[in-house]
Amino acid sequence: MSSTSTAGAPRHGALRRTPSGLLQDWLPRIVVAPSLVVSLVFVYGFMLWTFVLSLTNSRMLPSYDFIGFAQYARLMENERWWVASTNLVVFGGLFVALCLFLGVVLAILLDQRIRQEGALRTIYLYPMALSFIVTGVVWKWLLNPSLGIEAMVQGWGFETFSFDWLVDPNMAIYTLVIAAVWQASGFVMALFLAGLRGVDDSILKAAQLDGASLPRIYWRVVMPCLRPVLFSAVMILAHIAIKSFDLVMALTGGGPGYATDLPATFMYTHTFSRAQIGLGSASAMLMLGGVLAILIPYLYCELRGRKHG
Structure with a gap:
């Protein structure tokens, strides 16, 4: 039994992560996260918003009265x-x-x-x-x-x-x-x-x-x-x-x-x-x-x- 518990101890200890180790793993993600969020919002989010506006009768200001693909027909x-x-x-x-x-x-x-x-x-x-x-x-x-x-x-x-x-x-x-x-x-x-x-x-x-x-x-x-x-x-x-x-x-x-x-x-x-x-x-x-x-x-x-x- 002692040999079994001893052999399992390193594996159990390997699962434990120190705070510095966790920070090292998450630091790249934390650094990249702001630019990723900005890209999602100001690039892909605005692309999606442009597509939504193309389906409306917006003129001077955005309007969400959907008219389908009528703008594309025009x-x-x-x-x-x-x-x-x-x-x-x-x-x-x-x-x-x-x-x-x-x-x-x-x-x-x-x-x-x-x-x-x-x-x-x-x-x-x-x-x-x-x-x-x-x-x-x-x-x-x-x-x-x-x-x-x-x-x-x-x-x-x-x-x-x-x-x-x-x-x-x-x-x-x-x-x-x-x-x-x-x-x-x-x-x-x-x-x-x-x-x-x-x-x-x-x-x-x-x-x-x-x-x-x-x-x-x-x-x-x-x-x-x-x-x-x-x-x-x-x-x-x-x-x-x-x-x-x-x-x-x-x-x-x-x-x-x-x-x-x-x-x-x-x-x-x-x-x-x-x-x-x-x-x-x-x-x-x-x-x-x-x-x-x-x-x-x-x-x-x-x-x-x-x-x-």
Whole structure:
């Protein structure tokens, strides 16, 4: 009996925790709890509240007279919303594609260990340090027909030269693409350059020994290894495109007319500023749906890769 009780004593003692041990276990949870509560309330709580408002007839102030999905129906019948949605497809598609192309090309060039690599990397990455407001104002000056590129080239003697996209309703959306690509392509370059530097050199040497050319090595060997970087870049760029507001307001103001409206500018100028809280909440929820449509497939591929990895 004594041996049994003696053998059980350590196990019983192991269950006892000292106050300092309990504090050590609970301290991380106590530290994280405030930020978790703030996130739940001010992020997810407000998202839920926005969805509730989108089901009401709220105007200047919140109202809880529920009308179902009538605000979404109004939104679908709004011509300006469809212009903004079409612009988002054009702007977002070109923005993501051009940033990826330029970013990959610049990263591959810098990966050749060229001279002054640090200076060039800083030059390409510097625009990302600017706010979209600054970018929009600068490109507004450059693209202004009476002040910018058009006036400069005409001053050189090419009087027939014309570059008036900023005031052309059919071309103004592409000025947003130019400014956004100029700012974000350096960031994509940095992502891919970090990925390229992480590729095992032995793989590249083996491909060179097999007689593969440098372009073929990058296309067939290196780029498949950078698939996670590609997914991350696409997700970040698409998120930037969907929520773009400050660049539009600084560069075109949504004009000419509302030719360069995006969902974010539509939500501000056509709904909330006109006391249409319910309609604005509906447009906000559709924007959230666009973000989730990009985020969920990315997370699915990421988690599936880890599961099978």
